[in-house]
Amino acid sequence: MRQVQSTKSKAQMKTRPSAKKAAKKPSVKKTEKAQAKDRALGLLPKNQVLQMMDLMVKSRVLEERLIKVYKAGDAFFWIGGPGEEAFGVPLGLLTNKGQGPAYDYLHLHYRGTPTLIAMGMPYLESIRLIMNRATDRSTGGRNFANHYCYPEWNVVPVGSPIEVQYGMAIGTALAQRRRKMKKEASGVTIVTGGDAGSAEGDFASCLIWSSRPGNELPIYITVQNNKWGISTPFSEQHGEKNVADRGKAFGIRTNVVNGNDPIESYFQIQGDLDYIKKNTRPVLTEFHVSRLYGHSSASGANRDSGEDPIELFEKRLVDSKYVAPGFVKELWAQYDVESRQAADIARSEAGPSKDTIWDHVYADGENADWRKF
Ligand SMILES: Cc1ncc(C[n+]2csc(CCOP(=O)(O)OP(=O)(O)O)c2C)c(N)n1
Numbered sequence: 556m557r558q559v560q561s562t563k564s565k566a567q568m569k570t571r572p573s574a575k576k577a578a579k580k581p582s583v584k585k586t587e588k589a590q591a592k593d594r595a596l597g598l599l600p601k602n603q604v605l606q607m608m609d610l611m612v613k614s615r616v617l618e619e620r621l622i623k624v625y626k627a628g629d630a631f632f633w634i635g636g637p638g639e640e641a642f643g644v645p646l647g648l649l650t651n652k653g654q655g656p657a658y659d660y661l662h663l664h665y666r667g668t669p670t671l672i673a674m675g676m677p678y679l680e681s682i683r684l685i686m687n688r689a690t691d692r693s694t695g696g697r698n699f700a701n702h703y704c705y706p707e708w709n710v711v712p713v714g715s716p717i718e719v720q721y722g723m724a725i726g727t728a729l730a731q732r733r734r735k736m737k738k739e740a741s742g743v744t745i746v747t748g749g750d751a752g753s754a755e756g757d758f759a760s761c762l763i764w765s766s767r768p769g770n771e772l773p774i775y776i777t778v779q780n781n782k783w784g785i786s787t788p789f790s791e792q793h794g795e796k797n798v799a800d801r802g803k804a805f806g807i808r809t810n811v812v813n814g815n816d817p818i819e820s821y822f823q824i825q826g827d828l829d830y831i832k833k834n835t836r837p838v839l840t841e842f843h844v845s846r847l848y849g850h851s852s853a854s855g856a857n858r859d860s861g862e863d864p865i866e867l868f869e870k871r872l873v874d875s876k877y878v879a880p881g882f883v884k885e886l887w888a889q890y891d892v893e894s895r896q897a898a899d900i901a902r903s904e905a906g907p908s909k910d911t912i913w914d915h916v917y918a919d920g921e922n923a924d925w926r927k928f
Pocket residue numbers: 666715716717748749750751752753781783784785850
């Protein structure tokens with residue numbers, strides 16, 4: 556079920572690094588390329604293309620607000636997904652959102668904000684999490700930025716140890732396979748994670764468990780390859796050309812796509828999910844994405860080099876006259892105001908009290924506090 560959200564815009568303007576300076580005259584080759592891209596845009600209804608642009612900006616503004624919150628001393632740590640919007644937003648739009656195995660499960664890592672934004676998460680909920688407020692609905696103010704948990708949308712708690720989500724995802728996928736075999740309504744399990752984390756055993760376990768002959772799982776294994784694991788480059792760690800190639804040994808359908816192109820991502824994700832639902836078999840797709848603010852606040856959270864999927868998409872929309880120049884700047888300013896207001900609200904709220912430290916550690920709080928054994 557796709558979530559359709561309206562595109563709002565206000566006239567307030569905010570200064571942003573200006574769009575690419577006046578270009579040289581495009582060569583014939585470049586013009587042909589631009590036309591080819593325009594044709595790709597036309598594959599989706601215009602309102603959906605604009606909705607995607609809107610959500611990508613909405614997500615980026617939130618991430619930049621989270622970074623400001625951290626830098627202002629209102630949070631201990633930031634980690635997030637600026638640069639992954641062209642993958643995360645289509646994923647959120649295509650997820651069948653709901654609670655229980657009849658819907659899709661999301662086992663996300665800490666770069667999942669674009670997906671949550673596309674699913675309808677309000678700014679305030681993300682900002683309460685990074686500010687560790689008692690009102691934080693994901694963790695009660697007890698975890699890092701971007702460690703979301705939305706039981707009613709099957710967004711299982713994001714963990715800090717990397718890649719464990721690939722092992723956990725097997726569980727929901729197995730439950731969904733069993734339902735499917737009984738002809739009960741059943742969704743798909745979706746897991747996201749980084750390239751470096753694919754070196755962990757959990758990733759290998761995921762490939763093995765999802766492809767057991769006769770017991771193949773309805774699981775969408777995705778890797779967001781930003782070519783870095785903190786400060787270790789992909790090129791120095793991976794003998795395999797693509798992370799996705801590892802799936803081939805298990806007979807898993809694999810793909811490598813440009814995750815900085817929201818249209819390409821959209822159709823890839825849509826096709827992959829359709830295949831998984833139809834065949835009850837896994838797919839492994841690797842999305843090449845950018846990491847635009849470094850690893851986390853631990854490395855400074857400053858703007859880094861790299862392709863910006865929002866700038867690229869904006870240029871395509873302007874070139875094909877979907878939006879006027881300045882449209883994105885206006886949108887940006889509107890969301891910036893919204894994000895500042897949300898931060899002001901969260902700042903005024905209290906942190907968790909010490910008597911809540913054991914809440915939600917075990918089901919129903921049973922035996923949670925070892926001092927009361
Ligand atoms: C099990 C475990 N080992 C190490 C770490 C420290 N750590 C946090 S993020 C990270 C790098 C992850 O890189 P990648 O999987 O490519 O994801 P990215 O951060 O690039 O999105 C590491 C090593 C951790 N959190 N958990």
